[in-house]
Amino acid sequence: MIPDFQTLMLPVLRASKSGEVRISDVVRQLEDDFHLSPEERTQFLKSGQTRFENRVYWAKSYLGQAGLINLTKRHIFVFLIEASRAR
Numbered sequence: 001m002i003p004d005f006q007t008l009m010l011p012v013l014r015a016s017k018s019g020e021v022r023i024s025d026v027v028r029q030l031e032d033d034f035h036l037s038p039e040e041r042t043q044f045l046k047s048g049q050t051r052f053e054n055r056v057y058w059a060k061s062y063l064g065q066a067g068l069i070n071l072t073k074r075h076i077f078v079f080l081i082e083a084s085r086a087r
Helices: 005-015 023-033 051-065 081-086
Strands: 069-073 076-079
Touching: 005 023, 005 051, 023 051, 051 069
Parallel strands: none
Antiparallel strands: 069 076
């Protein structure tokens, strides 16, 4: 089963904790971490994105809006240390 974006928020945040990461690398890593089947990995939306990729992007988007990650470059983000100290 493909997890919802809320379930993916903490794993996405953890993926960025050690430095800048490329979202495509996070998607691939989380596909493995969540043991997605080949069918789940290839469920495409009309937009051309996979369903899982779309949910990871939404998780990243909401983490950015919450001020927990910084979108440093296109498709690259980093965990905000200042945000972790404030919590």
